[in-house]
Amino acid sequence: MKTSHSAHRVSLPRALSKLGLTSRSRALLDIADGKVAVNGKIEQNPHRWVNMKEDKILVSGKESKLRGKRYLVFHKPVNVVTTTSDEKGRETIYDVLGSKGDGLIPVGRLDKNSSGLLLLTNDNQAADFLSNPEHEIHKTYDASIEKPITPSDLQKLREGVEIILNGNVYRTKPAEVTMLSKTKIRISIAEGKNRQVRKMMEELGFSVLHLVRISVGPFKLGTMKSGQVREMSADEVELLNEMMKRKRVTRGSRVRKISHV
Secondary structure, eight states, X not given: OOOOOOTTEEEHXXXXXXXXXXXXXXXXXXXXXXXXXXXTEEOXXXXXXXXXXXXXXXXXXXXXXXXXXXXXXXXXXXXXXXXXXXXXXOOBHHHHHGGGGTTOEESSOOOTTOEEEEEEESOHHHHHHHHOGGGOOOEEEEEEESXXXXXXXXXXXXXXXXXXXXXXXXXXXXXXXXXXETTEEEEEESOOOTTXXXXXXXXXXXXXXXXXXXXXXXXXXXXXXTTOEEEOOHHHHHHHHHHHHHHHHHHHOOOOOOOOO
């Protein structure tokens, strides 16, 4: 019986499949044959529930390569929703990712009609760090619009514009904007409000035809094709850890006041 709603807590056969240790068709056989160990003990009960994140699960002495912290770089296609399941039956990022997305959560979102860079991880601390607006990690987009933009419009974006969020007026922070052509701009924002870039452009009277996120902080989409996915490189993971470390040091530092008597 399931006793937790944790995303990591599943039945043992399902865990074996999600962790890539054995196929679904062989999971029950491996359990019955005594090939599966949970936390150092042979487990032959196929109805046991385990925590994929906390329990050490082996099959024939081998541990899943999916254990530990994982970071994916994904080029989300258009018409794919950033959610685990969709009540409307639309294709989700997990449908595209398949088993590569098991146990991972997206860092922020991209709306259905937008494409581009989406990071996924099972490192909750990193996900919180990257998505926290207080850290002002810039997200950069290439936006194609239906008519030419003017220098005056670009200046308004750089100063911040008023948009409607949940029925309330919100003034965006200044954006970094570059004109790529008369009908295409590159815009970088340190916020992540719902459909923010689209709403900013709509406020100025423009419809966004195509919106592609090309970077999140120092992490770039590069030449990845739509639907393509890769693991973060060791250098990228090291950079992410250094960013989080610097933020912790900054938060922990205090200026000591010296009183003169």
